[in-house]
Amino acid sequence: MKINTTARIIYNKQVSNEYWNMKIYLPQIAKQAxxxxxxxxxxxxxxxxLLRRPMSIHKLTSTSIEILYKVRGRGTNLLMQVKKGEELQVLGPLGHGFDTDIPFTTAILTGGGYGIAPLKALHDLLKKKKKNIITIVGARTAKLIYKEGFTGVRVSTEDxxxxxxxxxxxxxxKAxxxxxxxxxxxxxCGPDKMLQAVAGVAAKYGLPCQVSLEKMMGCGIGVCLSCACRLEKGGLARVCVDGPVFDAKEIKWNN
Ligand SMILES: Cc1cc2nc3c(=O)[nH]c(=O)nc-3n(C[C@H](O)[C@H](O)[C@H](O)COP(=O)(O)OP(=O)(O)OC[C@H]3O[C@@H](n4cnc5c(N)ncnc54)[C@H](O)[C@@H]3O)c2cc1C
Ligand code: FES
Incomplete structure (x- = not known):
C-alpha cells in the first residue's frame, strides 16, 4: 500500500564529490518497502x-530509509539544502523491486553512476540471504565512483x-x-545504454538479468504515462508501476 506522509529528516550530508545522502524517518513506508x-x-x-522527484531506496531499516542522490537541477538543489529535523512530504513505497527468490548463489550487482543507489539495499538483503556478491561500479572517471558499504567491489572507469x-x-x-x-x-541499474549493454552480456553468458530503469516521471503512480517504455512482446509498460525493475529480456531496447 502506498503511503503519503510527512517525514522528518534524520540527516542530509554530502558523502562524495558527486553524491548526497539523506536519511529519513519513515517507519510506515520502511516496514513495507x-x-x-x-x-x-x-x-x-x-x-x-510542482512535481515530486523520484528517488531509489538506497538503505532500509525498520524505521528509516536513506536515499543517495546527485544534484542535477532545481529539485535536487532544494533537497540538498534540507536540514536535520526539517520535514518533507514523501510518497512510497512505489513500483516493483528486485526479485531475489529466483535460484542463484552469486549476485553480480552492476551500477553505473547514481545507478548504484538502489543496489545498496539489495546488497544488504542478499548479504542476509548469505549470497556471494560481486559489485561492479562504473563511472566516467574515478571521482564519480561511489562504493561505500559494498562488498566484492570491482571498479571500472572509462578514462x-x-x-x-x-x-x-x-x-x-570479466566477472x-x-x-x-x-x-x-x-x-x-544505470543509464539505458548501459543497461542495454548489460542485457547483451547477460544474454551472451545465459545469465538471468534484472534491470532497474530510469525514466522521467510525472506522477510516479501510473496515471500520466510519461514513463512508458516499449516491451519486446509488444505494447508499453509504465516504469513507475510495472517496474522500475524488469527482466532485461522483457525490454525492447532499440526503439
Ligand atoms: C525510479 C527512479 C529512481 C531514481 N533514483 C535516483 C537516485 O537514487 N538518486 C539520484 O540521484 N537520482 C535518482 N533518480 C533521478 C532523479 O529523480 C532526477 O535526477 C531528479 O528528479 C532531478 O530533479 P531536479 O529537479 O534536480 O532536476 P531537473 O531540473 O528536473 O532536471 C535536471 C536534469 O536531470 C535530468 N533528469 C530529470 N529527471 C530525470 C530522471 N527521472 N531520469 C533521468 N534524468 C533525469 C533532466 O533531463 C535534466 O537534464 C531516479 C529516477 C527515477 C525515475
Ligand atoms: S510517471 Fe506517471 S505513469 Fe509513470
Whole structure:
C-alpha cells in the first residue's frame, strides 16, 4: 500500500564529490518497502517545482530509509539544502523491486553512476540471504565512483583513472568469465545504454538479468504515462508501476 506522509529528516550530508545522502524517518513506508522500490519526494514547500522527484531506496531499516542522490537541477538543489529535523512530504513505497527468490548463489550487482543507489539495499538483503556478491561500479572517471558499504567491489572507469579501463561491461564480462560460485544472476541499474549493454552480456553468458530503469516521471503512480517504455512482446509498460525493475529480456531496447 502506498503511503503519503510527512517525514522528518534524520540527516542530509554530502558523502562524495558527486553524491548526497539523506536519511529519513519513515517507519510506515520502511516496514513495507523492498530493494528496487522508490519514493517520490516533494522538494519544495512553495509548490515549485510542482512535481515530486523520484528517488531509489538506497538503505532500509525498520524505521528509516536513506536515499543517495546527485544534484542535477532545481529539485535536487532544494533537497540538498534540507536540514536535520526539517520535514518533507514523501510518497512510497512505489513500483516493483528486485526479485531475489529466483535460484542463484552469486549476485553480480552492476551500477553505473547514481545507478548504484538502489543496489545498496539489495546488497544488504542478499548479504542476509548469505549470497556471494560481486559489485561492479562504473563511472566516467574515478571521482564519480561511489562504493561505500559494498562488498566484492570491482571498479571500472572509462578514462582508466581507477580500476579496469573501459566501459563497465568489460568488468562485467570479466566477472562472468571468472570462476563463479554456483549459478549467478545480474542485477543492474544505470543509464539505458548501459543497461542495454548489460542485457547483451547477460544474454551472451545465459545469465538471468534484472534491470532497474530510469525514466522521467510525472506522477510516479501510473496515471500520466510519461514513463512508458516499449516491451519486446509488444505494447508499453509504465516504469513507475510495472517496474522500475524488469527482466532485461522483457525490454525492447532499440526503439
Ligand atoms: C525510479 C527512479 C529512481 C531514481 N533514483 C535516483 C537516485 O537514487 N538518486 C539520484 O540521484 N537520482 C535518482 N533518480 C533521478 C532523479 O529523480 C532526477 O535526477 C531528479 O528528479 C532531478 O530533479 P531536479 O529537479 O534536480 O532536476 P531537473 O531540473 O528536473 O532536471 C535536471 C536534469 O536531470 C535530468 N533528469 C530529470 N529527471 C530525470 C530522471 N527521472 N531520469 C533521468 N534524468 C533525469 C533532466 O533531463 C535534466 O537534464 C531516479 C529516477 C527515477 C525515475
Ligand atoms: S510517471 Fe506517471 S505513469 Fe509513470
Amino acid at each position: 523492498s530493494p528496487g522500490q522508490f519514493l517520490t519526494i516533494q522538494t519544495s514547500k512553495t509548490g515549485s517545482p 582508466g583513472t581507477a580500476g579496469i579501463k573501459g566501459l563497465l561491461t568489460k568488468a562485467l564480462e 562472468c568469465c571468472s570462476n563463479l560460485k554456483g549459478p549467478a544472476a545480474i542485477f543492474a
